[in-house]
Amino acid sequence: MKNVKYAKCVKCGKIYEATPNLTNCECGGILDIVYDYDYIKANLTKEKLAARPHDMWRYRELLPIEETTEPTPLRVGWSPLYEEPRLAEKLGLKQLWVKDDGQNPTASLKDRASAMAVAKAREAGAKVIACSSTGNAASSLAGNAAAAGLKTYIFVPSRAPKGKVAQLMTFGATVISVQGSYEDTFELSKKAIEKWGWYNRNAAINPYLSEGKKTVSLEIAEQLQWKMPDYLAISVGDGCTIAGTWKGLKDLYAIGFIDKLPRLISCQAEGCCPLNRAIAENKDWHPMEENTLADSIAVGVPRNADKALMAIRESNGIVVNVSDAEIMAAQKLLGMTCGVFGEPAGVTGTAGVKKLCEQGVLGKNDTVVSVVTGNGLKDVANAIKACGEPITIPSDMDLLLKAFADKGIVVE
Numbered sequence: 226m227k228n229v230k231y232a233k234c235v236k237c238g239k240i241y242e243a244t245p246n247l248t249n250c251e252c253g254g255i256l257d258i259v260y261d262y263d264y265i266k267a268n269l270t271k272e273k274l275a276a277r278p279h280d281m282w283r284y285r286e287l288l289p290i291e292e293t294t295e296p297t298p299l300r301v302g303w304s305p306l307y308e309e310p311r312l313a314e315k316l317g318l319k320q321l322w323v324k325d326d327g328q329n330p331t332a333s334l335k336d337r338a339s340a341m342a343v344a345k346a347r348e349a350g351a352k353v354i355a356c357s358s359t360g361n362a363a364s365s366l367a368g369n370a371a372a373a374g375l376k377t378y379i380f381v382p383s384r385a386p387k388g389k390v391a392q393l394m395t396f397g398a399t400v401i402s403v404q405g406s407y408e409d410t411f412e413l414s415k416k417a418i419e420k421w422g423w424y425n426r427n428a429a430i431n432p433y434l435s436e437g438k439k440t441v442s443l444e445i446a447e448q449l450q451w452k453m454p455d456y457l458a459i460s461v462g463d464g465c466t467i468a469g470t471w472k473g474l475k476d477l478y479a480i481g482f483i484d485k486l487p488r489l490i491s492c493q494a495e496g497c498c499p500l501n502r503a504i505a506e507n508k509d510w511h512p513m514e515e516n517t518l519a520d521s522i523a524v525g526v527p528r529n530a531d532k533a534l535m536a537i538r539e540s541n542g543i544v545v546n547v548s549d550a551e552i553m554a555a556q557k558l559l560g561m562t563c564g565v566f567g568e569p570a571g572v573t574g575t576a577g578v579k580k581l582c583e584q585g586v587l588g589k590n591d592t593v594v595s596v597v598t599g600n601g602l603k604d605v606a607n608a609i610k611a612c613g614e615p616i617t618i619p620s621d622m623d624l625l626l627k628a629f630a631d632k633g634i635v636v637e
């Protein structure tokens with residue numbers, strides 16, 4: 226890879242050759258891919274980019290793949306970035322955009338990392354990929370691997386919503402539903418991966434995954450014609466997504482494509498916010514219980530704490546925790562005002578933005594991008610609980626009129 230120099234441990238600084246099988250540093254630290262920005266500058270222009278297909282591989286000079294590596298089969302990335310003036314007005318913001326990453330092929334941002342895992346597994350000559358996941362990494366890996374003809378072994382906690390498990394089974398993964406927490410699930414997957422030598426798509430362990438995730442911020446920048454907002458809000462579990470988002474922004478800054486870095490807004494659930502707590506108290510992180518209905522970010526032991534905390538601090542970021550009720554209210558608000566349906570963890574970023582507006586931290590001078598990280602159809606049970614019942618009547622016009630009258634609905 227001419228665009229990549231090496232991988233470097235974020236803890237001890239040890240340097241590794243960027244081979245496709247990289248995992249953690251021998252010290253246990255997480256590796257970061259270091260690029261040759263001079264090479265990239267000389268080989269990538271905005272004009273060149275503009276002519277390319279609309280998927281994540283359009284940024285290949287900024288991605289850790291061989292020049293000869295084929296794009297993966299499913300179309301991942303280039304999700305829409307909607308400007309939302311009505312929601313901005315409601316919240317009291319100058320400008321707000323919503324990036325709907327639930328529109329990826331398996332309906333979450335995780336497709337960006339899983340497509341990268343498939344590309345690297347192919348480079349490594351692997352035939353089998355494995356991971357543990359709260360659900361979305363699992364279903365996205367299963368889908369992207371199925372399309373590429375690779376086998377998958379997937380470990381999920383037994384609490385994973387049915388929508389995600391249905392995807393897994395349909396994509397033909399061998400699924401192990403672990404009776405325990407995400408932490409327990411992770412530990413079992415780790416042992417199995419060691420035993421059988423499968424290609425490892427575990428969050429944080431594989432340093433290429435957050436490089437895939439960073440394409441979300443590369444796209445946001447390009448979709449905004451390289452004019453960056455003041456803030457970028459995103460939900461946080463293991464921390465790979467927010468770390469990747471920051472990496473993408475720094476890459477673009479380093480090659481001169483953008484001249485301003487937004488501040489990150491790290492949004493977690495009140496019932497599980499080890500990373501935000503560490504920032505708020507300016508201390509190390511400590512495990513927490515996984516006490517939220519936002520299952521994708523119910524991560525008590527974040528796997529990518531180092532990179533995530535660094536990203537939030539470097540960006541002079543803001544942290545905000547929201548209750549499950551606030552998450553479900555944001556889901557409804559996004560649905561009603563934007564027509565965007567996010568799963569609970571998917572809308573936690575927007576819930577955080579709303580809360581910061583109410584607290585007066587954000588206001589009429591601020592421009593914000595809020596990333597919706599997963600589609601609402603992943604977890605219909607919680608949505609139905611939060612939304613209430615529809616009008617249920619027999620096929621009878623009189624009963625319809627009566628129901629409207631009872632509910633005070635005035636037909637326009």
Ligand SMILES: *Cc1c(COP(=O)(O)O)cnc(C)c1O
Binds near residue numbers: 461
């Ligand atoms: C995984 C996930 C997140 C959080 O990403 P991390 O890398 O775990 O911090 C947020 N939202 C959704 C829908 C996810 O699947």
Ligand SMILES: [Zn+2]
Binds near residue numbers: 237238
């Ligand atoms: Zn190290």
